[in-house]
Amino acid sequence: MLLSEIVETSRAVTATSSRTAKVEHLAATLRRAAAEDPKRIDVVASYLSGTLPQRRTGVSWRSLGELPPPAEEATLTVADVDASAEELAGTSGSGSGATRRRIVAELFSRATAVEQAWLRAAFVGEARQGAADGVMLQAIAKAGDVPDSAVRRAVMLAGRTGPVAEAALTGGADALGTIELEVGRPLRPMLAASAPDVPAALATMPGEVALETKLDGIRLQAHVDEGAVSLFTRTLEDVTDRLPEVVDVLRRLPVRQAVLDGEVIALDETGRPLPFQVTGARTASSADPERLRAEVPLTPYFFDLLHLDGEDLVDHPLSERWERLAEVTSEGHVAPRLTTADVEQAQRFFDDVVARGHEGVVVKDPQLPYAAGRRGPGWIKVKPRHTLDLVVLAVEWGSGRRKGWLSNIHLGARDAETGGLVMLGKTFKGMTDEMLRWQTERFRELAVGDPEAGWVVELEPEQVVEIAFDGVQRSTRYPGGMALRFARVIRYRDDKPVSEIDTVQTVRALAGW
DNA sequence: TTCCGACAGTGGGGTCGCAAT
């Protein structure tokens, strides 16, 4: 199949805002791929959702700065592109920058202008065609003439869409039905929606709920198969070799085969959680694992059991999965949990968890199955929220659907000692289109110099904004040595002068430094 | 006809390891 067919489909998908029309376009091209190039349906499916099947290629927008002149005619095939991407993935991180540049140059010189644009978006991961995983899933169902639910289930159990597309189009519902949970192969983790507080979370569920401690660490999916252990992150990256102490814990479990879901976290000597940055640095490092293990040991906590000794449990209710988990896991590797229908009791549990230094709680409906890969209503996370009144120091022009609007604001606090203003980070979150319109006008007025002159627009520090955030983290990027985690706008305030905004001393005290 | 669940998009800070400087 020619790449130009993918590019043309992408153009059509981008051009319409109707999801059903997007699905039609994608399904038609998938069907053509099945007829012409059945061995590469998985690659075509990946391309149609604007991504490369290769996890990493070492190529990003910086390395695509200057491209060779485009080809006149569309001759590139999907197979050609896949071969190049495969070669790039194989040489990524192996000290062959010149080789990679040559592969990129050759590939792009064979592409037409529109194909170059598509390739760039695919490598950079910025397809922006209004169709990613979810819409693609519907297209696969349509093209294979199988139910959405069958595709969704297969994708969740297989972890990836490519092989599922291939099965759906070549073997239909029968082939999809053979895709099951496989011990050793990661599946998509179930995700949680969020609620502002405990009563709101409980209000979404009938009767008794389960409250679990939400640990501020790294999500971990663990597979045990006759003594062989594999560990995967939320995006299904294999991190087995990095976490030997976690492997040891799993080897000791009294199971032949199991798939567990949980979190790993670094604790201090008293069992209190260390900052997320400590756990994050440990799991990101592939240096000598035995040394790291001695320096920053990690503790796994499990909260779900998806398979046990030949039996899949994903469709069983949480209450039963939890019971089976408790039978095979020692007390030290299950975080505190409470089942209740009483709001006050739930609130006390939340307060206690937070007081002990944890991130919050996840409220779960005990009757529901494991909905892999979805941010379903079955799990609701609740975290404490802090707010500050800060000043807008500068603002950046937006991109994509925010093009032409002043979007991302730079946040400053007052330094009570020097009287100056100290930047604590940026945010673009929480803004409605109405707010974007308003702030684009407002910040044009406050601009120091020509607001159209550059990407970042410096402002007279006059506009006060109320900001919500999850916590304070150490920063080397900002002069105050700290930054706000997950900052988002609540509202602009005109009732408060800059002389009365919050101070860096307040923020430092909040962080406990 | 209205409501609401699912989805895509728009980016935030921190960290590591490797290549280039």
Place this chain on the structure above:
DNA sequence: ATTGCGACCCCACTATCGGAA
């Protein structure tokens, strides 16, 4: 030895479409 870059970790929030009520 230092810096730049790519990829990963954590993630909040709004707008929109289209099926459910």
